[in-house]
Amino acid sequence: MSIKRIVRPGDLIAILLSLAVTAGSAVYAYAGGQPAEVYIRNPNHEWTYPLSEDRRVSVSGPLGETTVLVDGDTARIVDSPCRDKICIRMGSLSASGDWSACLPNGVFVQVRGAAGQEIDALAY
């Protein structure tokens, strides 16, 4: 009985792919820290994006659309339908744990896993 009978080409691809994913995750998990991510949540869903990729994210809530801009390894809320715009004044997020939120519109934004930043947490 040859190996070719037990394991078909399609299976081999599946196995190699799984091993590659495992190896890839291991590099992320053990190589001194996760890559930085932006975590965004509205009342119904949550999303995670890499902090290193520029994008503009529109998140809907009960009042309308809150816009999160990811740009130059930082994230910030740039527009929101709330009255006081406190979420915009909270400025740009770059260190792990930094957050901003539009409470009236139910949107929460946080930077996570940014290893190697200047601080681990901000006292304010």
Place this chain on the structure above:
Amino acid sequence: MLLRSLRAALVLLTAVIAASSCNGGGAPQTRTEFVFGTPCWITVPGRVSAGVLDSVFTRMQELDSMMSLHNESGPLLDLASNAGVRPVFVTPELFHVIEHGIEFSAATGGAFDLTVGPLVALWGIGTDLARIPSDDEIARALSLIDYRDVLILEEQRQVALERAGMQVDLGGIAKGYGADIAADMLRANGVASALVSFGGNIYALGEKEDGTAWRIGIQHPGKARGDLVAVIPVRDRAVVTSGTYERYFVRDGRRYHHILDTTTGYPVRNGIESVTIVAASSMAADALSTGVFALGLDAGMALVDLYDGVEAVVVTDERLVYATDGVGDDMTIVDPSYVRGDYRGRAQDEPSEGGR
């Protein structure tokens, strides 16, 4: 038949190994929940079970219900509605927190006062109703503030507020108390290294997994959230900051912030922009950050110096950073326009209180 099963098993096995490794023991995990009126997060090592974080946050929600003035059926509103009428029963835990609130009020000579409720409600800072109250309204609110008029009936476990209109507001110690409980629960579950942030109220449990101290940034009072004035290394300590930039409104070019002077009824104006307290107890750090701020630099630092193991960093509107010895030696000022001040070297007749 056997070959097909073997093949399926091999593919399945590899996929399972890959999938379980993706949640590998190495990467820390962070959980965030909205509690105490603010996003609160806790970061623990990857190997800590999710159940531990579940139980901590469940407990935090309970504490929030216990101490919140937004809880219509909560004990503090019950206490206020019976002010000047009758004592109310409270749980042992709330009794304990109120007692501590009274102790901190006494220690700061009323600069931190748990009965500040009517004044906070009057200004409404941080709500849609924020406004400048009239002198009469302020005078009336001030007449209802006195921690000595909170009557504690130890044996019956009852609390009474002596005069109608009085209100206990635990907003100045609730997050601190919660962080202490969270840290205790994490330790009891074998967690030796963790980072807690309850709306910027930090508990740095133990040290980082690589053996170095947690690096805690102090918010720059004049710049956007996330910009720093200083960084301090901390091991197994709470770090709590009170600042003029946290909650405020602006009227006619003047900023009215949320740290109210319990003698004048107006926001404290003594040149201090922020006070950061480092202590083993987050509740103490929380109360003292408010109390030291209201006391001003000289009296505030004198109070801190009385406590063993409590350290302070005070940032002023003259771009000076004062720090007690226990934290000052390791502190790094990261904004070059700010310099170290020496609070002990100040002349006795130098004014430390600014005008209003």
